[in-house]
Amino acid sequence: MxxxxxxxxxxxxxxxxxxxxxxxxxxxxxxxxxxxxxxxxxxSASTKLFHGGLRYLEFFEFRLVREALIERENLLAAVPHISWPMRFVLPVHKSMRFEGSTPASKLLTLLMPWMKGRRPAWMIRLGLFIYDNLGGRKILPATTRLDLRHDPAGAPLREKFTTAFEYSDCWVQDxxxxxxxxxxxxxxxxxxxxxxxxxxxxxxxxxxxxxxxxxxxxxxxxxxxxxxxxxxxxxxxxxxxxxxxxxxxxxVRLVRGSHIVTRKLFEGDKTYFFQGKDGRICFAIPYEDDFTLIGTTDADHDAASTVPECTTSEQEYLCEFVSQYLVDPINTDDIVWHYAGVRPLYDDGAANATAAxxxxxxxxxxxxxxxxxxxxxxxxxxxxxxxxxxxxxxxxxRPNTSENWTCRVPLPGGDFPVDGVDALLRDFMNRFAFIERRYARRLLRSYGTDCADLLAGCKSLSELGRHFGGDVYQRELDWAIDNEWVQTGEDFLWRRTKRGLYLDTKQRDAVDEYIQARRAKTA
Structure with a gap:
């Protein structure tokens, strides 16, 4: 039975x-x-952030934001290999645009500026003060004010942006x-x-x-x-x-979020938080060392059975959005990859997808x-x-079920301190001196302490097996197939890793063919 x-x-x-x-x-x-x-x-189609959701404060979702802010640090402790702190630079606009002819409409716009144009500096600072203190922050640094005329963070931005706020959130490999x-x-x-x-x-x-x-x-x-x-x-x-x-x-309310990945648009490891004239926000995030991730959009999606796509108009919208801020504007020719996902939100009857x-x-x-x-x-x-x-x-x-236990308990590969990546990397380089530092760091940021198992017994680069390009070796593929349910090239190149960005079509096909052949042998 x-x-x-x-x-x-x-x-x-x-x-x-x-x-x-x-x-x-x-x-x-x-x-x-x-x-x-x-x-x-x-x-696998998110903006790749552990964040409290600064803009959710505008919709008075304080419980959600507080819970998310607390969870940022809990998750950093559990997955320090695939998640890490980031500093976010939010440029301030010098003036606000007010619309409406009656005193009531002007007051409404003043009190709720996300409904018309961009947020003023006082509202941003108030929101960031709440953001810094709502979730009992202990690991992440607090908000600071930047003079973009003298700070390296201002280099990618147009001269009209002279002031910014810099705050903390986190990155995650979703x-x-x-x-x-x-x-x-x-x-x-x-x-x-x-x-x-x-x-x-x-x-x-x-x-x-x-x-x-x-x-x-x-x-x-x-x-x-x-x-x-x-x-x-x-x-x-x-x-x-x-x-x-x-x-x-x-x-359920289905909302599509689209993203684009471009060539690297700026140096440094800081993310930029941009505000649009339409009241929406957009992130420009350092991505996989050599690229920039830009997103996201909010658009109602008709059905789960409809495959989400980042449309041409959305690609143009995101390029135009960030180009309002950058010294060097971008267009769709700069896009190297794009993706879209569907958020299954609870339908609370909100007027638009952004407010849901x-x-x-x-x-x-x-x-x-x-x-x-x-x-x-x-x-x-x-x-x-x-x-x-x-x-x-x-x-x-089932009343006999035991109590909560997962808070800060490490996930596989994450059994080391939040600030221990550099020490782990030094130890890794000593044990596997034949591996280049950049490749070693990429492995650690994917597998953490599991790297010891992945590379067990290897004493030279040749022992990693066939090289497919973009630092993808047979040894890693075999480990992913055996341990992480990889069945196709797409599984490995675009979800377990993002190495698809570094391989051409022929190389990506070779990865898929190898996976299929190996799975057939072990079936």
Missing amino acids: TKTLDIFIIGGGINGTGVARDAAGRGLSVTLAEMGDLGGATS ARLVVLNARDARARGATILPRTIVTNAKHTGDHWEIETRDQNSGEVALHRAAILVNAGGPWVQDIIENTVETTAQGK TREYVIKVNQEAGGPLINIFGGKITTYRKLAESVLDEVVKL
Whole structure:
């Protein structure tokens, strides 16, 4: 007889893998099914930031911002290899543009300037004061004021920008965060099934019966579970209505966020936070050493089944946006890559996509006869707290479940201090002196202390095996296939890493062919 699991999770993005890790660490039996690659949709198409969400203060989402600010430092402690502090430079405009003819409309514009034009300096400073103090900041430095006429941060910017505020947030390799949660969940006993679609789920007697189909082999399997968790992201409502065939207790609002990657636009490791005339904001972020990441947009997206694309108009919009600030304007010819993702926000009835809440909402539905826990919304920074909220609901259903445990507990490869990367790099270079420093740093920023396992026994560059270009060697590919569910070149080149930016089409094809051949041998 098929064993009845405690929890079955649909969806292998950051929310699903976060729940799987938390639940498995409490001793619960867990299986997770993801219809594509882990983190293959929304969770690999973010702006790659752990941040409180400075602009969310404008919409009075203080609880969300406070939770996210606290989580920044918790996550830095858990994943110091794939996340690190960044300083953000926010140039100040000298004047504000007011619109409206009546005193009431002018007052409204003054009090809520994001509705018309850019924010004034006093509002930015007030917001940053709240931002610095709302979340009990301990690791990250506080806001400072910059004179851009004498600070290197002003070099890329037009002369009219003479003042800026510099504040702290954090960078994260989003898709790697998903895989590390999945790896830790598996190490704690969970079963992780990528490229496995849930075709049907129904409640029978005292359990759920979940039917899955392996997307590669076509094999159909039946699973039993006491609790079903719907972490389907953009597909959350489709799973409720079509897979489980029950009534949704909330609605999802799909919002597309598009990004472009350009040649490197400025030196240094600081990110720029730009304000648009339309009230939106845009980041220009140092990316993969040799590039700049620019984003994002907010546009309503019609359906989860529609593949999100960064449209030509969005590419032009982002280029024009940042060009208002840069000494050297850019255009679409400078773009080397672009991507788009769909944020599955909870539909709170906001007038536009930008104003829609980023709060996560957990709904427990018993209409099908058993507990179905549906996850709406969320942001990558608060995924761990979201997982705890889901487990709070599990505890109500299974009272003997143990307490919260994940805060600051390292994910695979992250078992070293937040400020320990340089020391780890020195040790790494001593042990593997044949590797160039830049390559060594890239490996450490992907795998952390797991590098010792990845390179175990290697004493020369030749022992890394075939070189595919862009410092991609056979040894790393083999390790990723064996440990991180890599099944295609895209999995490795655009999600586990971003080495696709450094390889040409022929080299990328060679990586995919190698992966397919190796998987065929070990099948």
